[in-house]
Amino acid sequence: MARVSEETLEKLNSFIESLPQEARSKCALCSETLTHIVKMAEVQTGAGTATVTRVLSEKLNENAAPGDRVSGEALNQRVRYNEGLKCQSDIIKSERPSNEHFRTSFTGDNEWYTPIQYIEAAREVMGSIDLDPATSAFGQSRIKADTAYTEQRDGLSLEWSGNVWLNPPYSQPLIFQFIEKLVSEWTAGNLEQAILLTHNFTDTAWFHLAESEAALLCFTKGRVKFEKEDRVRAAPTQGSAFFYFGERTKEFTEIFGQFGFIR
Numbered sequence: 001m002a003r004v005s006e007e008t009l010e011k012l013n014s015f016i017e018s019l020p021q022e023a024r025s026k027c028a029l030c031s032e033t034l035t036h037i038v039k040m041a042e043v044q045t046g047a048g049t050a051t052v053t054r055v056l057s058e059k060l061n062e063n064a065a066p067g068d069r070v071s072g073e074a075l076n077q078r079v080r081y082n083e084g085l086k087c088q089s090d091i092i093k094s095e096r097p098s099n100e101h102f103r104t105s106f107t108g109d110n111e112w113y114t115p116i117q118y119i120e121a122a123r124e125v126m127g128s129i130d131l132d133p134a135t136s137a138f139g140q141s142r143i144k145a146d147t148a149y150t151e152q153r154d155g156l157s158l159e160w161s162g163n164v165w166l167n168p169p170y171s172q173p174l175i176f177q178f179i180e181k182l183v184s185e186w187t188a189g190n191l192e193q194a195i196l197l198t199h200n201f202t203d204t205a206w207f208h209l210a211e212s213e214a215a216l217l218c219f220t221k222g223r224v225k226f227e228k229e230d231r232v233r234a235a236p237t238q239g240s241a242f243f244y245f246g247e248r249t250k251e252f253t254e255i256f257g258q259f260g261f262i263r
């Protein structure tokens with residue numbers, strides 16, 4: 001880690017101290033606020049993102065309960081991801097074709113549903129879908145998981161177990177939070193298997209996090225046409241990836257091999 005002068009650290013500490021308590025607590029929740037504050041701190045103190053996020057995490061952790069503590073590296077990844085997101089979002093907006101069946105990936109609308117053929121494939125690989133931790137009443141009427149968590153119940157704060165199907169909300173910070181939760185439940189040994197569906201954003205922190213624990217990935221040939229309640233279908237502007245966590249790698253390869261290539 002690069003050495004940081006005492007003077008920079010002092011400036012940084014007093015910048016963070018000067019923030020209203022509300023802004024500090026919002027940092028832990030909202031990537032937009034976090035990024036804004038980190039960028040302001042960089043300009044005012046001359047410190048880099050890694051240093052700012054490390055010192056900020058120390059401050060946020062001072063009064064946090066053990067389960068709410070956050071690492072500097074996690075904050076750093078969220079800022080980097082959020083910046084990349086803005087940049088991609090700008091490009092997508094400027095290049096979006098005037099075709100009503102196209103949508104951007106970051107409209108902020110999380111209510112897009114997985115076509116049923118992929119759900120059936122996931123059920124065939126895993127044997128069952130015990131939990132869909134990110135859904136709605138409409139989503140559950142299609143997927144029929146044994147247990148389903150909606151936004152009202154907040155799947156992030158509940159227990160996960162068994163065979164999990166996860167197509168997370170794609171808006172930030174939810175996508176990152178759902179993937180963090182999936183990976184931590186998986187590494188804690190709480191799940192039997194899981195299949196995760198996301199866009200194929202291979203440069204993002206959350207993609208790398210999921211990839212680091214998945215047994216196999218399927219990169220789609222062509223795009224998944226997500227669905228709305230009124231049966232409108234729309235493809236994102238890029239392909240998708242299915243991540244498989246579990247031991248039935250042969251079944252995943254055979255069944256998801258029909259949708260794309262497996263690695």
Ligand SMILES: C[S@@+](CC[C@H](N)C(=O)[O-])C[C@H]1O[C@@H](n2cnc3c(N)ncnc32)[C@H](O)[C@@H]1O
Binds near residue numbers: 114133134139155166
């Ligand atoms: C991309 S959709 C996927 C729906 C369904 N699981 C599927 O695969 O078709 C993501 C869903 O997550 C829901 N959601 C958003 N925040 C949530 C939260 N905190 N807990 C549980 N579900 C949430 C949204 O309302 C939306 O229905």
